[in-house]
Amino acid sequence: MAVAAASAREAGEKNATASEGPWRITLDAPSLVPFLEHSRRRDLREKVYRAYITRASGGPSDNTPLIDDILSLRHEQAELLGFQSYAEASLAAKMAPSVAEAERLLKELRSASYQAAETDLDDVRDFAASQHADEAGDLAHWDVAFWAERLREQRYAFNDEDLRPYFPLPKVLDGLFALATKLFGVRIEAADGEVPVWHDDVRFFHVLDEDGRRIAAFYLDPYSRPAEKRGGAWMDECMGRARIGDGSVRLPVAYVICNQAPPVGGRPSLMNFTELRTVFHEFGHALQHMLTRVDYSLAAGIRGIEWDAVELASQFMENWCYHRETLVSLSSHVDSGKPLPGELFDKIVRARNYRAGSQMLRQVYFSLIDLELHHRYRPGHGETVFDVQRRVAEHATVMKPLREDRFLCSFAHIFAGGYAAGYYSYKWAEVLSADAFSAFEEAGLDHDEALAATGRRYRDTILALGGSRPPMQIFTDFRGREPSTQALLRQSGLAAAG
Numbered sequence: 173m174a175v176a177a178a179s180a181r182e183a184g185e186k187n188a189t190a191s192e193g194p195w196r197i198t199l200d201a202p203s204l205v206p207f208l209e210h211s212r213r214r215d216l217r218e219k220v221y222r223a224y225i226t227r228a229s230g231g232p233s234d235n236t237p238l239i240d241d242i243l244s245l246r247h248e249q250a251e252l253l254g255f256q257s258y259a260e261a262s263l264a265a266k267m268a269p270s271v272a273e274a275e276r277l278l279k280e281l282r283s284a285s286y287q288a289a290e291t292d293l294d295d296v297r298d299f300a301a302s303q304h305a306d307e308a309g310d311l312a313h314w315d316v317a318f319w320a321e322r323l324r325e326q327r328y329a330f331n332d333e334d335l336r337p338y339f340p341l342p343k344v345l346d347g348l349f350a351l352a353t354k355l356f357g358v359r360i361e362a363a364d365g366e367v368p369v370w371h372d373d374v375r376f377f378h379v380l381d382e383d384g385r386r387i388a389a390f391y392l393d394p395y396s397r398p399a400e401k402r403g404g405a406w407m408d409e410c411m412g413r414a415r416i417g418d419g420s421v422r423l424p425v426a427y428v429i430c431n432q433a434p435p436v437g438g439r440p441s442l443m444n445f446t447e448l449r450t451v452f453h454e455f456g457h458a459l460q461h462m463l464t465r466v467d468y469s470l471a472a473g474i475r476g477i478e479w480d481a482v483e484l485a486s487q488f489m490e491n492w493c494y495h496r497e498t499l500v501s502l503s504s505h506v507d508s509g510k511p512l513p514g515e516l517f518d519k520i521v522r523a524r525n526y527r528a529g530s531q532m533l534r535q536v537y538f539s540l541i542d543l544e545l546h547h548r549y550r551p552g553h554g555e556t557v558f559d560v561q562r563r564v565a566e567h568a569t570v571m572k573p574l575r576e577d578r579f580l581c582s583f584a585h586i587f588a589g590g591y592a593a594g595y596y597s598y599k600w601a602e603v604l605s606a607d608a609f610s611a612f613e614e615a616g617l618d619h620d621e622a623l624a625a626t627g628r629r630y631r632d633t634i635l636a637l638g639g640s641r642p643p644m645q646i647f648t649d650f651r652g653r654e655p656s657t658q659a660l661l662r663q664s665g666l667a668a669a670g
């Protein structure tokens with residue numbers, strides 16, 4: 173409500189407050205999503221939802237003609253380069269070997285998630301009925317998020333914020349670095365004060381190999397500073413590994429930047445689970461930058477890694493946040509020093525897969541539309557882009573889009589961002605990271621020797637070779653076979669029994 177009141181003040185309602193209003197709801201996600209999840213006013217939810225799905229589809233800001241223009245130009249560009257379609261041109265520089273292969277993967281995920289998504293919707297409907305909601309009998313698009321949230325509250329009864337006292341940053345870093353030692357044999361040493369930093373909170377670390385030689389270094393800038401630092405989290409290169417003029421090797425240095433809660437009142441920064449996963453994610457990118465053994469700067473670290481493979485190393489690390497022993501090793505209650513209780517861990521794991529079928533199906537739906545538009549669709553040949561959307565929705569959505577749904581007009585990822593004929597990359601990289609993690613599960617997560625052997629193999633392939641070889645070869649060297657969707661489906665609770 174604070175966001176909605178601030179927005180109202182911007183619009184001239186000087187006295188708007190979070191508790192008393194008035195509130196202004198916009199169509200930006202940070203305003204829209206909480207409104208659809210929490211507003212009890214069904215009529216207003218409907219109004220907001222309908223406005224959302226028809227953004228940029230009428231009047232002077234109608235994107236409809238631009239979509240066809242963009243798709244035509246992309247097609248022309250692809251033909252000039254000797255490809256049959258823009259999707260083929262896009263995939264030529266990606267890990268997925270062909271459009272057919274990317275679609276095959278999506279169809280596998282579609283089959284595995286469809287029934288689960290149907291069940292998710294039935295659960296929401298049943299729950300609404302159990303609460304005597306008038307709309308239970310004809311649940312609409314603008315009711316699903318609201319009732320799904322109520323059901324989540326009832327089933328899991330925990331809040332990301334409840335976890336903060338268990339995860340003070342220093343403890344989390346110790347655990348994360350110990351994991352890097354256990355898996356990859358590297359040691360991480362604090363070196364604060366050795367180099368100049370841009371803020372007192374910024375830390376500096378060396379990375380040492382098994383023989384104690386320095387092989388890399390990184391800066392960590394953990395806390396939010398809204399006045400001078402943009403939001404989100406990222407890893408970036410300060411320096412890349414390269415053999416330089418005199419024949420020596422310049423070592424890689426990374427920036428790991430987060431925006432977590434700063435320390436308050438003499439206590440260390442306390443992290444919620446999202447912040448914890450974020451540190452693991454960015455540290456995964458940093459490891460790939462720092463543990464590279466490639467001496468050619470354009471192929472070292474994360475350079476030259478294909479778009480659909482680059483999130484493998486980062487998402488891989490996130491998996492460890494759901495491993496009981498690892499997560500417990502990162503925890504120590506800020507007052508009592510007690511580790512995370514088992515029941516809270518169980519809730520975290522169960523909540524991870526809440527509505528996993530619906531979430532997966534939604535991304536498969538977007539990915540299939542993206543490929544269809546960039547591979548087979550030709551503007552002016554009968555079907556419109558909205559016909560394509562409806563055709564794909566027929567088998568990739570449970571609750572069919574409304575007739576007037578024009579979400580394509582605001583699908584910025586593929587028309588204004590870097591995801592054209594690449595939206596499938598989200599799922600592709602998740603398949604890779606889950607499958608890579610499952611190699612560790614097969615070795616035995618509680619079996620240190622086997623873990624270390626698998627970890628060294630991961631370090632010597634995925635982390636060491638960067639963009640120097642095709643990612644399918646590197647993956648196969650690590651895993652002993654090509655990627656399979658089974659691990660992701662199992663992890664999401666969507667694998668067929670047996």
Ligand SMILES: [Zn+2]
Pocket residue numbers: 453457483486
């Ligand atoms: Zn990332």
